Amino acid sequence: MAVPLIFNTIEQTGLSRWLRESQSIFGFYFILLFHTFGMSLVVGANAVVDLRILGVASDIPLRPLKRLFGIGWTGLAINITTGLLLLTAYPTKALTNPDFYLKLTFIGLAVYTMARMNKEVFSDTSLSEAAMIAKGKVFARLSLFFWIGAVGTGRLLSETARYFFYGHPAGG
Amino acid sequence: MNYAHLHLLLNHFPIIGAIIGLGLFIVSFFGKNQDLRKASYIVFIGIGLITIPTFISGFGAQDMIKGPAVSDALVRRHESSALLSMWFMVITGALALIGLWQAQKTSQPPRWNVLAVLLFSVLSVALIARTSNTGGDIRHPEDVTGKSAPVADGTITDGPVGGFIAHFEPDPDKFADAMTFSKWWWTFMMAAHFIGLIMIVGTVGLLDIRIMGFLKQLPVAPLHRLLPWGLAGLAINVATGMMAFAGRPENYIFSAALWLKILALLLLGVNAVAFYLTGIFGQVEKLEAGEDAPFAAKLVAASGLFLWFAVIAMGRYIQPLTDTLLGSN
Numbered sequence: 001m002a003v004p005l006i007f008n009t010i011e012q013t014g015l016s017r018w019l020r021e022s023q024s025i026f027g028f029y030f031i032l033l034f035h036t037f038g039m040s041l042v043v044g045a046n047a048v049v050d051l052r053i054l055g056v057a058s059d060i061p062l063r064p065l066k067r068l069f070g071i072g073w074t075g076l077a078i079n080i081t082t083g084l085l086l087l088t089a090y091p092t093k094a095l096t097n098p099d100f101y102l103k104l105t106f107i108g109l110a111v112y113t114m115a116r117m118n119k120e121v122f123s124d125t126s127l128s129e130a131a132m133i134a135k136g137k138v139f140a141r142l143s144l145f146f147w148i149g150a151v152g153t154g155r156l157l158s159e160t161a162r163y164f165f166y167g168h169p170a171g172g
Numbered sequence: 173m174n175y176a177h178l179h180l181l182l183n184h185f186p187i188i189g190a191i192i193g194l195g196l197f198i199v200s201f202f203g204k205n206q207d208l209r210k211a212s213y214i215v216f217i218g219i220g221l222i223t224i225p226t227f228i229s230g231f232g233a234q235d236m237i238k239g240p241a242v243s244d245a246l247v248r249r250h251e252s253s254a255l256l257s258m259w260f261m262v263i264t265g266a267l268a269l270i271g272l273w274q275a276q277k278t279s280q281p282p283r284w285n286v287l288a289v290l291l292f293s294v295l296s297v298a299l300i301a302r303t304s305n306t307g308g309d310i311r312h313p314e315d316v317t318g319k320s321a322p323v324a325d326g327t328i329t330d331g332p333v334g335g336f337i338a339h340f341e342p343d344p345d346k347f348a349d350a351m352t353f354s355k356w357w358w359t360f361m362m363a364a365h366f367i368g369l370i371m372i373v374g375t376v377g378l379l380d381i382r383i384m385g386f387l388k389q390l391p392v393a394p395l396h397r398l399l400p401w402g403l404a405g406l407a408i409n410v411a412t413g414m415m416a417f418a419g420r421p422e423n424y425i426f427s428a429a430l431w432l433k434i435l436a437l438l439l440l441g442v443n444a445v446a447f448y449l450t451g452i453f454g455q456v457e458k459l460e461a462g463e464d465a466p467f468a469a470k471l472v473a474a475s476g477l478f479l480w481f482a483v484i485a486m487g488r489y490i491q492p493l494t495d496t497l498l499g500s501n
Contacts, residue, residue, distance in 0.1 A: 025489070033488040039366070040484065044374030048398065057397045061461070064389035068378075148367065155363040159355040 007092040008166035019089035020165075028089060035082040039154075041075025043147045046114055050140035053121075053133055062129050066122040072114055092166045099160040103153040110146035113139050175232025175425075182226040186261055187304045189219035190297045197293060206280050213268035213281070216293060220265020221441050224414065225434050227258045230307075231421040242310060245328050250306040252341035255418065257299035262414070264292040266407055273400065302337050344418070351419025358419070365412040369484065371405025374398075377480060383456055383465045383473035392459040428496040433486035436479045443476045 010016055019028055045068040052060055087094050094100045117139040121132050161170045196212035199205070234247055267289050271281030281289075330338055352358060375398040382390055417424050424430045447453055452469045459465060465473070 025492075029489055029492045033485050036366075036369075036484055036488055037481070040370050040373035040377070043370045044377060047370060048374045048378060051398075051401065056401070057394050059397070060390065060394040064387070064461070067387050067389065147370075151366050151370070152359075152363040155366060156359045159359050 003092055003096055003163065003166060007095060010088060010091045011165050013088075016088050016091075019085060028086075031082050031085045031089075035079055035086060038075045038078030038082060039151065042072045042079060043075075043151065045069070045072040045075065046110070046143050046147055049117070050143045053136040053140040062132055063122070066118070069114070069118045069122065076111060090165060092163045093161050093170075094157070096162045097157060097160055099153050099156050103150055103157065106146050106150035106153055110143060110150055113143045113146060117143065174236060175229050176236050179226070179229040179233035182222065182229055183304070183307065185222045186219055186226055186257075187300050189215060189222065190261065190264075190293065190300050193219060194293045194297050197289065206275075209281070209286075210272060210275065213272050213289070216268035216289065217265045217272070218441065220262045220268070221438060223258055223261040223265075224410070225431075225438070227254055227414075228417060228421075228425065228430070228434070230254055231425045235425070237310075246306070246310045248344065249328055249338075250303065250310055251344045253299070253303040253306045253337070255344055255347060256337075256341045257296065257303040258414070260292060260296040260299050262410060264289065264296045266410075267292055269403060273403070299337065302334055305334075348419050348421075351415050358416075361412045361416055365409055365416070368405040368408035368412065372402045372409070372480065373484075375402035375405070377477060380473040380477040380480075384470050384477070385464060388464070389461050391461050392456050392465075396457065423494060424490060426495055426497040427490045427493045429486040429489035429493045431497075433483055433490070436482040436486060440476065440479045440483070443472060443479060446472050447476070 011020075019031065022028070024030075049065050049068055052058070052062060052065060117136060121127070121136040121139065127135065163169055193212050193215035196208055196215060200209035200212060230251070234251065237247075267285060271285040271289060274285065275281045351361070378387075379392070379395050379399065381387060382392060382395055450468075452466075452472055456465050456469045
């Protein structure tokens with residue numbers, strides 16, 4: 001399948017070139033750092049809620065952990081922003097890699113799980129803590145699974161790329 | 173200052189520290205002195221931490237002294253030996269950390285832990301002694317007794333003890349190949365490294381921001397009980413980090429970011445000492461929901477959070493700064 005020409009157009013824009021080629025420490029790796037930092041916030045916050053619901057450190061009061069969703073959404077916002085910038089730098093590399101779509105699928109499912117848990121478990125103030133846990137268990141397991149999948153497929157991206165950029169196949 | 177100097181500066185700490193730690197540990201059995209035992213554990217943890225930069229600096233030193241005056245076979249024997257002893261030193265430190273954690277509740281480490289630390293610290297001292305010895309042979313050929321001096325074809329004959337230990341020492345090239353032969357294994361290690369990072373940030377970071385005064389609805393003591401998950405994350409990351417380093421040392425050794433990352437990790441060790449050994453932990457542990465931590469505790473928590481951020485940042489910059497230290501000697 002031909003690689004869409006628009007990827008090349010994006011790669012030739014000033015922003016894309018600067019992100020890829022700048023030697024500044026605020027270039028590509030700075031964006032990547034904040035992508036990692038955002039990941040640790042969103043996955044870290046979710047993991048703590050998930051583990052607590054699954055029985056770890058059960059003397060932590062559950063309801064105040066609702067505040068962790070704020071940290072999670074902040075991390076997600078950082079990662080959507082930095083993710084779009086990384087995509088601007090390497091559109092061909094990302095969008096021709098099937099693993100990239102797998103990663104997006106995991107993230108989509110994980111974020112959907114986070115939103116459902118926030119709404120159905122933590123925003124319903126009529127629930128007792130035992131009821132919250134009973135209701136949250138499925139979400140917690142799915143959340144851990146989806147986030148681990150997102151991190152794993154994310155790390156796999158550089159190993160599975162088919163192109164470095166437009167017209168430059170990887171390994172060629 | 174170059175890698176050979178740095179290696180010489182660091183390489184006496186593991187052997188001397190391990191012997192001091194083991195000495196304190198053994199004396200603690202007489203009269204069942206728990207304070208002495210805890211002190212020996214702290215020494216083991218500190219020495220486990222110091223062993224990592226010592227090991228890493230050895231690769232840089234090796235690169236510097238290459239030449240006809242130095243026996244390649246002796247260098248490789250030392251490298252194999254270090255590759256084995258490093259893991260034992262780190263595992264001893266990790267076991268000591270687990271023991272100290274459990275001693276919080278029971279006032280003394282459990283029996284299994286004491287036996288495990290005894291076993292691993294004795295083995296560590298034996299292995300690190302051989303590493304020191306084989307390292308010394310590189311630059312002090314006059315000490316290499318006739319029997320073990322390398323002959324012209326580069327083979328070395330060890331004494332009975334050294335020869336026995338040598339069976340267990342991995343060949344550095346084979347170890348490196350095992351780490352890098354498959355992109356799946358490499359990706360698995362890197363993904364595990366990220367999972368470990370998330371476990372640390374999710375637990376230690378959460379505790380830090382609570383102490384700093386955010387999320388005050390949460391009491392501190394239960395949050396602190398999440399810490400074993402963070403320590404498990406740290407263990408995953410030390411293991412995967414050192415395996416990745418041993419797989420591709422040339423990608424790391426000349427990166428300024430790697431050394432800044434290690435510096436930040438050592439400072440986190442100091443941060444942990446400031447938290448646990450100055451009474452700050454005792455103050456914050458009692459904080460219930462809504463209560464504010466003292467200023468000193470907030471300072472320690474904020475600096476810990478900053479240092480973890482520095483560790484992540486420097487980890488990310490290892491790659492773009494790969495060659496920053498080339499030719500700086």
